[in-house]
Amino acid sequence: MSAQGLPAHILALFTPRPPPQQLPPMPIKRGIKITGCAEFVEFLPKEVPPPREAWESPLERKQRKLREKMEKHKEEQKKIIAVYEPHKDPNAVGDPWKTLFVARISYDTTEKKLKREFEVFGSIKRVRMVYDQKGKPRGYAFIEYEHERDLKNAYKQGDGKKIDGRRVMVDVERGRTVEGWLPRRLGGGRGPGRVGKPSKKKLKKMAALEAAAGGKKPTDEKESKDGKEKDPKERDQRGEKDRDRGEKEHREKDRGDKDKEREKDHRGDNKDKEREKDHRAEKKDDNRENDKEREKDREKDRAKDKEKAKDKAKDDKERGGGGRDKEKEREKDRAKDRDRERDHRGGEKDKDKQASRGGEKEKDNGKDRHRDDKDRDRREKDDHHRGGEKDRGGKDHREKDRDNRKRDRSQDRGGDREKERKAKRARD
Secondary structure (H helix, E strand, O other): OOOOOOOHHHHHHHOOOOOOOOOOOOOOOOOOOOOOOHHHHHHOOOOOOOOOOOOOOHHHHHHHHHHHHHHHHHHHHHHHHHHOOHHHOOOOOOOHHHEEEEEOOOOOOOHHHHHHHHOOOOOEEEEEEEEOOOOOEEEEEEEEEOOHHHHHHHHHHOOOOEEOOEEOEEEEOOOOOOOOOOOHHHOOOOOOOOOOOOOHHHHHHHHHHHHHHOOOOOOOHHHHOOOOOOOHHHHHHHHHHHHHHHHHHHHHHHHHHHHHHHHHHHHHHHHHHHHHHHHHHHHHHHHHHHHHHHHHHHHHHHHHHHHHHHHHHHHHHHOOOOHHHHHHHHHHHHHHHHHHHHHHHHOHHHHHHHHHHOOHHHHHHHHHHHHHHHHHHHHHHHHHHHOOHHHHOHHHHHHHHHHHHHHHHHHHHHHHHHHHHHHHHHHO
16 A cells, blocks of 8 residues: 555655664773782781770660669669568558558549449448549549448459449459558559460560460469369459359349240230230121121111102102292292381381380381291291101190290390390490
């Protein structure tokens, strides 16, 4: 394929590069011959060199200062240990065999709160929290119980209790009960106390240290126990383990009892559920029977309603011819009633004047006429609605209408008399 006919900027891409620049060849240098220094030994000085100055690195300086500080602290501790006598301490008051030591307390916890938390195990006689010279709490306290059994309960169950977000450590008072006991500030104490399992890294380090020292750690209980334990720390650790086992067994017993109670409750609930199911089934059967009876009654009522509707339709057909004439008569009667009402309204003023003069008779007559007109309208409405029923029981309806008219007249007369009396009082 030829590149003819392509634009110049594309043809420039296919042009060859210029040839590389030709440089002169590299000169070859001759290497230096290396020889020994034995020839120059005669020229060296034969005098003894001066002693070398000691140089201390930063890490060595840090270790030296730490070592000196530890030695100084130990010397001070020896002086304090020589004077330390817990039996002569004025602040240590009360029976040491009934006193509980509580450590790792939160700095926000007060003596009142501490007493309330440990009063669960028994009645407390005294609580003493230790403070420093500035009045700040040191984080440990002494609680004296009234009975030794309460102290044992608190020692067994109170360890690890959470107070104000921190888990406290509990122990008996050992300063006045254990001979040769030293507190932690003087290099004694029980050690770290409640500690979890060491990590794999720590276990490897411990194994390496033991192998280097050449000592073997006793693994079996028979090797570690030779009649009596010599180390008090091991004794305390064994006591803690036994206490933990007892607590676990106690918890397992409580869980077993709770499980049994739950099973009993569950069985009782199942029985109650079965009874409820039976009761609901009986209710459903009763409701079905009642529904069937209701449906039968409804069907009977529907049949009766249909018969009544048929009878009404027949009556309407029979009265269909004379219905129009009755309506015309009613309209005429209504026109007459309107005229009478107008005359009655126009003559009310005259009636008031005549009432003062003694024209009560004409007033009563006009009201009687008005009532008669109302009664007639009411009768016609009843006849229109009831239809043929009026013919069947006409006598009863007439008697009821008469009684109603008499009652209305007596009520209207009584009301008119009261109005007239009020009008007379107002005029007087």
